[in-house]
Amino acid sequence: MRIAIYGYGNLGKGVECAVRQNADAELVGVFTRRDPSSVKTQFGAPVYKADDILKFVNKIDVLISCGGSATDLPVSTPVLAQNFNVVDSFDTHANIPSHFEKVNSAAMLGRHTALISSGWDPGMFSLNRLYASAILPEGETYTFWGRGVSQGHSDAIRRIPGVKDARQYTVPVPEAIDEVRRGEQPDLTTRQKHRRECYVVAEEGADLEQIRQQIITMPNYFSDYDTTVTFISEEELLKNHSALPHGGVVIRSGVTGNGNKHTIEYKLTLDSNPEFTANVLVAFARAIYRMHNRGDNGCKTVFDIAPADLSVLSPSELRKQLL
């Protein structure tokens, strides 16, 4: 399958690596809104102008849309879905239903197949919430994120005057996870589930206490959490906080029969959030390509994909080797 990357940030670079791990995939190229001559790919893939994408109709089997969920994907995925099979990682949970409708209309019109909101959350975590709740109807599902870097929260800190750079880690509270694992089905507040650790590089002469107050009282982002703020040097930030690890766990505990308890747990521990997300996108691109070849058009989510379509192995190989 011929894959192309639309948008070349951390996620696009991850997709470039992921394609090389899949023998049935090849990379057509990278499409960018920047000047193509200013963009150098990691392994020499050609770079094209995003505006030239329509010249590649019939030369791309699946386009992986690697823009941001805030402003890029709501516009680009519907437009692209009319002319290409497309996969995105749209992750603004509240807007998924409307994004779905727009992408579905476009894909139906263009007779293409699209997948939105793939990755690990939404994505693999969503799948595990679904499987676990279908298996244990009488139970409760919990999602914990981290320990990992939240890009959105890091950006929010960077917008505070006097802040030069920042990294925010979302940290699950171990006691809360333990309670859930024991099957106690606790009611947990936002504060009881996660802590937030902030590493901040301040401008010279900035009022550190004022920055700290602005962070810990920031509504939505920090005010509902126990937040720690540590000021560090730029060197230390680069040295110890330049990676993008993440992960988390989905746990459902439930009961059956005469009070028997069961716990289903799905846990990810990731050195690189964008690279792992990219690998998920490429596996699902394979499924979308196959579904399109079967005439199954329109917008899909991870819930609609039969797992066998994700694998390079044939159905009979899967039954023999993995069942």
Added chain:
Amino acid sequence: MRIAIYGYGNLGKGVECAVRQNADAELVGVFTRRDPSSVKTQFGAPVYKADDILKFVNKIDVLISCGGSATDLPVSTPVLAQNFNVVDSFDTHANIPSHFEKVNSAAMLGRHTALISSGWDPGMFSLNRLYASAILPEGETYTFWGRGVSQGHSDAIRRIPGVKDARQYTVPVPEAIDEVRRGEQPDLTTRQKHRRECYVVAEEGADLEQIRQQIITMPNYFSDYDTTVTFISEEELLKNHSALPHGGVVIRSGVTGNGNKHTIEYKLTLDSNPEFTANVLVAFARAIYRMHNRGDNGCKTVFDIAPADLSVLSPSELRKQLL
């Protein structure tokens, strides 16, 4: 959907409980090879002779076949699949391909939909092996079982002369799990992955040391493992070892990009192996019923089921609530 249970052992009883947790399911009855008047169901479901099953064509939407994999299911599932949609938990891994072919031919002939090898392993563990290997092509997958009761190994001990009753626990070796979690991708022997703990009630006057030797040297079952044998009284067996807990974990670790490590882990902790398995079967029965209503006949495995079909929620509810 109208469910019926074919075979009323531990698994059949679990299905009877599971149906009550699913508002869209109702239980038609239990079919048994025993004299129906000798079988009392837990919640008053009617009991019929297995031989009368064909009188219930068109009265059952999905038949859940709850026999054993050694002798029951290889015969019964193909026969039943010709006349009913059927779900089984066939778990003899080596014979899955031939079982699949037989059930597929029968289901195609009768225009029904069948699912074989559902449950947790094969079943949910298989799904997680597939998802994880599709996402991380460069990696290694490990499956650990336990701590839990292995019925097959308990039966093997009971067949030794001088043994009155026995319970065998499969126990994963914690050090091996830790190595795998750290992403070290170790080569592990059978002995390094699991230990076996046996609790044995001996007949009066039996030679305990001879029983112990027969257990620990038994090929396939015990000779490749570190096995402990503890002799206990019948009372203690009933008091402390009458439950059927089980569980385990599937872990895949892999790398992306420039050596970034990732770990995907799916873990089950189950108070009751048969009740949990039964809940999985009923969720998949829902999918099989829907696929049959769409004209999608033949034999399926868990790999062929789009996750959305497992849930009582509609696709738009799923996107809104679980994605």
